[in-house]
Amino acid sequence: MxxxxxxxxxxxxxxxxxxxxxxxxxxxxxxxxxxxxxxxxxxxxxxxxxxxxxxxxxxxxxxxxxxxxxxxxxxEAAVGEVVKAVTAAKEKFDAEERLKKRAADEAQKNRLQEEVAAAAKAEEKKNVRKPNSGNGLDFDTYSWTQTLQEVTVNIPVPQGTRSRFVTCEIKKTHLKVGLKGQPPIIDGDFYQSVKTEDCFWSIEDGNFISVLLTKQNKTNWWKCMVQGEPEIDLQKVQPESSKLSELDSETRQVVEKMMFDQRQKARGLPTSDEIQKQDMLKQFMAQTHTGMQIATDTHQKATVYEHELF
Structure with a gap:
């Protein structure tokens, strides 16, 4: 001792x-x-x-x-033992400093990533516009509108323009349209793919080109017609309620769900997906509580039985 x-x-x-x-x-x-x-x-x-x-x-x-x-x-080894203890303390100190530096570097990296993400989000928000009355956008050289099934592009051209003066190439993911001998008015990739067999163009009133595009996916709104152009705020898209009855059941459900979610967000209330998650969580908690109650009752009965035996 x-x-x-x-x-x-x-x-x-x-x-x-x-x-x-x-x-x-x-x-x-x-x-x-x-x-x-x-x-x-x-x-x-x-x-x-x-x-x-x-x-x-x-x-x-x-x-x-x-x-x-x-x-x-x-x-005789005393001094060496002291030196060994001091050396071990120094190594431990250096290791802690490396960990601190690594943590600080990681924190700085995370801050930079958050700043970049925030800047990108701000830039994206700056590039987002309120849609026109047709849920598309108006530009100086053309405008576009959309429904869940189709996209319509209108391009102003000089009065009296004939179809033979127009060049229009509609591919699954790309659109190129303009007047022959001039730079294309539109030349870019679609936001999403289209059904080329159901797309066509025509000259309307002799002063604008109308291009009708049939969406491949008829349950999504397009943020833009051509990638790289300003995007619309999908939260401000206004489906035409009067035409809901003309939609198929699947598309109608999608539109009604979107309209419901927009109203909920405007009121600061949970969306349909958030409500569904809350209901699932409540069911899980109820099942867990029931299981715990059964286990508690079983344990109490076993304790009483054991007490009676002994």
Whole structure:
């Protein structure tokens, strides 16, 4: 059993913080006595001494205590053990600093990513416009409108323009249209693919080209007609309620769901998907509560049965 170290042998600064408790050290390994000494004295005491006298006086006081009260330094390897302890502490400190730096770098990286994402979102929001009355957009050289099934593009041309003066190529994912001998008015990829066999163009009133595009996916609104152009705010799309009865059941459900979600968001209420998730969570919690109640009742019955047996 390790002998006790009387308080009278402790330095005054440590004696006042040990509250009458004796400290132990082992003669077989004096370094353990130092560790016990440092571990038993409160962190507040050590921090107070460290703040008043600095790191080296604290270490010197601990080493001097070992020199005066133990035979530690009679061992030729004593200095090496002290150096080993200091080296281990330095390595631990360096490892902690590397972890701190790594955490700081990761935090800075995350902040930069958040800033980039916020900037991109702000730029995207800046590029989002309110749709025209046909749920599309109007530009200087053309305009477009849409329903869930089709997209109509109108391109003004000089009065009296004939079809033979027009060049129009409609591909599954690309549209190129303009007047022969001139740069194309539209030349870009669609927001989504179209059914080329159900698309066509014509000259209307001799002063504009009308291009009718049939959507491949008839359950989505297009944010833009050609990729890269300004997008519309889909939250402000206004389906024509009077034509809902003309839609097939699947498309009608999609439109009604979208209209419901728009009304809910405008009122600050949950959308249909959020309501569904809330209902699923309530069902899960109810099932979990029922299962816990059954388990509790079973446990109580087993306890009563065990009590009756013994």
């Amino acid at each position: 390790s002998p006790e170290l009387p308080l009278a042998l402790l330095p005054p600064f440590a004696r006042s913080h040990c509250h009458g408790r004796h400290l132990r050290y082992r003669r077989r390994d004096p370094t353990e006595g130092v560790l016990v000494f440092l571990g038993r004295c409160r962190d507040e005491a050590l921090a107070s001494v460290l703040a008043k006298r600095g790191p080296m006086p604290l270490l010197e006081a601990a080493i001097d205590l070992v020199r005066r009260r133990t035979e530690f330094f009679k061992d």
